[in-house]
Amino acid sequence: MNEKIRELLAKLGNLPTPVETLADDADLYTAGLSSFASVQLMLGIEDAFDVEFPDHLLNRKSFQSIAAIENTVQQILAARKVA
Amino acid sequence: MNVAAQVQLESLDVRAARVAEVARQHADAVDAEGRFPAEAVAAMKAERLLGIQVPVSEGGEGASFSDIAELCSVISQACASSSMIFAMHHIKLSSLVEHGFQSPWHMAFMARVAREQLLLGSATTEGGIGGNLRNSICAIEIDGDRCRLEKDATVISYGAQSDAILITSRAGKDAAPSDQVMTVFLKDQYTLERTHVWDTLGMRGTCSDGFLFRGEAPAEQVFPQPFAEIAAQSMLAASHLLWSGVWYGIAADAVAKAQAFVRAAARKSPGQTPPGAVRLAEISAQLQMVKSNVIAGLKTYEEARHDGEKLSSMAFAVAMNNVKICSSEMILPIINGAMLVCGIMGYKNKTPFSLGRNLRDAHSAQLMISNDRIYGNTSSMLLVHKQDTSLLG
Numbered sequence: 001m002n003e004k005i006r007e008l009l010a011k012l013g014n015l016p017t018p019v020e021t022l023a024d025d026a027d028l029y030t031a032g033l034s035s036f037a038s039v040q041l042m043l044g045i046e047d048a049f050d051v052e053f054p055d056h057l058l059n060r061k062s063f064q065s066i067a068a069i070e071n072t073v074q075q076i077l078a079a080r081k082v083a
Numbered sequence: 084m085n086v087a088a089q090v091q092l093e094s095l096d097v098r099a100a101r102v103a104e105v106a107r108q109h110a111d112a113v114d115a116e117g118r119f120p121a122e123a124v125a126a127m128k129a130e131r132l133l134g135i136q137v138p139v140s141e142g143g144e145g146a147s148f149s150d151i152a153e154l155c156s157v158i159s160q161a162c163a164s165s166s167m168i169f170a171m172h173h174i175k176l177s178s179l180v181e182h183g184f185q186s187p188w189h190m191a192f193m194a195r196v197a198r199e200q201l202l203l204g205s206a207t208t209e210g211g212i213g214g215n216l217r218n219s220i221c222a223i224e225i226d227g228d229r230c231r232l233e234k235d236a237t238v239i240s241y242g243a244q245s246d247a248i249l250i251t252s253r254a255g256k257d258a259a260p261s262d263q264v265m266t267v268f269l270k271d272q273y274t275l276e277r278t279h280v281w282d283t284l285g286m287r288g289t290c291s292d293g294f295l296f297r298g299e300a301p302a303e304q305v306f307p308q309p310f311a312e313i314a315a316q317s318m319l320a321a322s323h324l325l326w327s328g329v330w331y332g333i334a335a336d337a338v339a340k341a342q343a344f345v346r347a348a349a350r351k352s353p354g355q356t357p358p359g360a361v362r363l364a365e366i367s368a369q370l371q372m373v374k375s376n377v378i379a380g381l382k383t384y385e386e387a388r389h390d391g392e393k394l395s396s397m398a399f400a401v402a403m404n405n406v407k408i409c410s411s412e413m414i415l416p417i418i419n420g421a422m423l424v425c426g427i428m429g430y431k432n433k434t435p436f437s438l439g440r441n442l443r444d445a446h447s448a449q450l451m452i453s454n455d456r457i458y459g460n461t462s463s464m465l466l467v468h469k470q471d472t473s474l475l476g
Contacts, residue, residue, distance in 0.1 A: 016259055029261065029262070029309070029311055030254075030258075030259070030262045030309070031259065031262075032259030032260070032261055032262065033261075034217075034261055035217070035460065035463070035464075036460075036463050039463045039464060039466055039467055042466075042467045043466055043467060046467070053467055055396065055397070055398050055468060055469060055471075056392075056396070058396055058397040058398070058467060058468055059392055059395045059396040059397070060311075060312075060315065060395040061392065061395065
């Protein structure tokens with residue numbers, strides 16, 4: 001999952017810094033992730049993992065870092081298993 | 084009891100009504116000469132209205148956005164420029180009140196704003212960023228315990244009259260354009276060199292000249308949290324809600340004039356409905372829509388205020404964007420309708436029904452943060468955010 005997220009971030013994030021140089025917990029907004037690019041990234045992730053972000057997870061924190069995105073997607077997948 | 088404490092015993096409404104009276108006396112001159120409404124701002128200071136948002140524990144009165152939006156509306160019905168200055172000051176103060184508690188310097192400064200009634204200005208726009216205040220070109224230079232900043236600020240409203248300016252920049256020379264911080268500079272810590280003169284269609288009294296800003300201050304005056312967080316959690320909401328209070332006031336004043344016109348006509352010919360009466364009913368309904376919209380927005384904010392997650396959610400951003408769009412667009416047909424009711428008496432200057440200033444001031448609403456930019460921003464969020472379709476939720 002981490003790799004896929006990094007691949008999408010490289011494609012859609014429009015970051016001035018190469019994604020390989022970012023640590024999992026690096027702040028993506030500080031790295032230059034714009035609000036438009038973050039929406040594109042969300043759409044890409046929804047498509048790649050076949051998930052839909054519920055509204056309560058559509059906030060800055062869920063997309064703050066690669067680790068946060070991974071955690072957010074895991075949360076949705078786990079909730080789906082329970083249901 | 085000192086004078087300040089005595090003033091503060093009276094209700095906010097009473098004090099704002101006195102400010103509105105002063106603002107009204109000078110509104111036409113402020114508009115005609117494009118000058119700063121010094122008398123109205125002096126009255127705001129005398130009525131201690133510049134510090135009301137500061138919590139009681141820090142010497143203010145703990146006024147909410149709803150309280151302040153109401154005062155914006157009251158003052159705007161007399162002079163929209165004065166009201167806009169009041170609104171912009173409180174938008175800046177909200178950054179201190181909502182985000183200043185992590186830093187001793189900002190805490191002390193907010194108390195000082197209340198005590199000394201300091202007028203806060205804002206420098207978020209910059210030449211070359213294309214109107215997107217979430218990007219900066221200029222960068223703050225932090226050198227030990229000092230910070231320095233030079234910014235080509237194409238607009239600083241009442242910059243020349245501000246007692247302090249809150250200014251955005253990149254967090255450092257290597258930071259990305261969106262990696263911004265905000266810093267407070269006091270009047271004796273900066274110089275302003277005028278680059279653009281504010282000679283506009285309306286809102287002529289805000290004196291939003293352009294300046295080359297050069298400042299140097301202790302580094303502790305930089306807000307500790309990123310500007311992105313301040314913008315998302317309080318500034319965006321404060322701007323859209325308090326501006327909407329100002330705009331509602333412009334439209335409410337136009338409807339009041341139209342109603343006075345219709346009532347005067349009705350009294351002259353009893354038994355007949357005056358020709359403008361139906362149109363008045365129409366704009367009254369439209370005004371109610373604007374009012375409901377602003378009230379709903381204020382309620383949404385007050386409910387989310389202490390919930391950081393809610394404040395930074397897309398649902399909240401979309402709701403605030405929609406408040407701004409609705410109030411800035413709706414006031415124009417309302418004022419136009421009032422003009423149709425009052426006819427030539429509304430079109431002419433210096434009659435009791437003159438609507439020229441209302442109409443010109445109101446046209447600024449859809450431009451201060453361009454509605455097209457806001458629509459773009461909302462439309463991108465709607466690609467992932469699903470609209471809440473409940474009525475009360």
